[in-house]
Amino acid sequence: MKTSTVRADGRGSSIPEPEYQTLLGRVTDWVEGPGEAWAEEIEATGKVSGELWNQLRAEGFLSLAAPRDLGGAGLSFLQWMGLMEVFSRSHASVRMIVHVLNGTWRAMNPFADEVQRQKFIVPAVAGESVVAFTLTEPANGSGVDITSSVRRDGDTYYLTGSKHLITFGVRCDYWLLFARLEGSSGRDGTVALLVDRNTPGAEVEDTSRTMGVRGTDHASLRFTNAPVPVANRLGAEGEGLAVALGGFLTPSRISVAMSCVGLAQRAQQLAVAYAAGRTTFGKPLASRQAIAFTLAENAADIAAAKALTLTAAAAWQNADPDSTALSSMAKLTAVDMLGRVTDKALQVHGGIGYWQSQPIERVYRDARAQRFEEGTNEIQKSVIAKAILGGATG
Structure with a gap:
């Protein structure tokens, strides 16, 4: 066998x-x-x-x-x-x-040595420590244009720069942070560091007041000559973006796409239950063709997005090279689907759906956050276009 x-x-x-x-x-x-x-x-x-x-x-x-x-x-x-x-x-x-x-273990494990695996990854998998993915910067995107930098002195890096929109950046134990060697440009100068939450020279601003996803903390971070042991570097110098984007981003985008499917299913559940229980002018709301057709459109929309997401998931699981483009297709499609489904589900509720006493109000707010997680729709389109066109446009 x-x-x-x-x-x-x-x-x-x-x-x-x-x-x-x-x-x-x-x-x-x-x-x-x-x-x-x-x-x-x-x-x-x-x-x-x-x-x-x-x-x-x-x-x-x-x-x-x-x-x-x-x-x-x-x-x-x-x-x-x-x-x-x-x-x-x-x-x-x-x-x-x-x-x-x-x-987060997916980003770390392929680049960790055994000492790092036992110190950082095993406790994170057990839920005994929290590692916050720390890439995005206030004045840059989330890739090769990062400007947070480190200078090396012996066995220590000294980190200077800013990060923002960092989920669990307040309560984490470590930031999985991406920076570049001082004076470098391009991806070849990037490094991935596990930075202790209590590192001297690190300032944390709690920026958790958001439209939706209430309760999840977010942070803006500033570092001024913050010392980080070289032993806390994952991979080699120059492999920072490989850690950030390599084995992590594709499955994470698929996971976000499936998150859109699940949240849309919840919105649909709430809309169906409300339509079945609400009576207007002596008839159940669900008996009205406009409402029934809205729910039918939602069901088809959810099923289509789920099918594409599962296709992307199977491709990644099987190490299919098309999985990167498929992950962006799934995320793009599922996010757009979620917007349509939650909007229609709220409309089925009528005016009462706008009130915080109704679960659909929270679902509607939470849905909007998915547009930003693991890249906007515009980023997904760029990934898909690159896969389709290859070198055809130069």
Whole structure:
């Protein structure tokens, strides 16, 4: 019997289908039960409590996607996408926690040595530490144009620069931060560093007040000659963007696309329930053709986006070179679908849907955030166009 090799990115790992179905049922029960109660608390307080983090850790929900040799559950990527679909019907901050903590190991593991793996990655997979992905800068994009820089003195880098829109940048234990060697340009000068949250010379500004995804913290960061051990560098000098974009971005975009599918399903559930229970002029709202057709359009829209997302997920799982373009197609399509579905779902509710007493109001706000996560629609179109045109345009 041939055995598959589990790669550093987790491809080749899976669990038996009966075990997976049991896990899927457990996740569904949690999302529909305790998850709904947590959603109400998060919206009321604007915060995700430490108790919720502890519960997600105790349930094993922060350790699902990683392979068993890192302490994860060993799910295949397609299996993980099935769970992300369900988690995404919960509060957006719950979805964000499980998405991020089940994903950052993918960026780190292919470039880590064994000491780094035990110090940084295994605790992160266990949910015992939080690593915040720290790429975006206030005056630049999220790629080769980064300007945060380091100068090396012996076994220490000294980091200077700014980052913003950093999810979990306030409460994390480490920033997985991308900078460039002082005086360098292009990707060849980039480095990936694990920077301790309490590093001297680091200033953290909490910027968590957002339209949606309430409870998830975000930060703007400033560094002034902040010391970082060279031992905390992942990969070699010049491999920073390979760490940031290589094995991480494609599966993360697919995961965000599936998050759009799950959130759209939640919006549709709410719209169907409201239409079935609401009576106008003596007739159920659902009996009116305009409403029925709206719900039918939503169902078709969701199914189409889900199918493309699963195609992209299968391509990445099978190391298909087309998976990069497919991930952008899935994210672009799913984000646009989510906008249409949530807008129609809110409209089905009529005026009452605009009130915060209705769950659809939160879903509508949370949906807008997906347009920015892992690249805007314009970025996705650029990736797709490059794959289609290749060198045809020079």
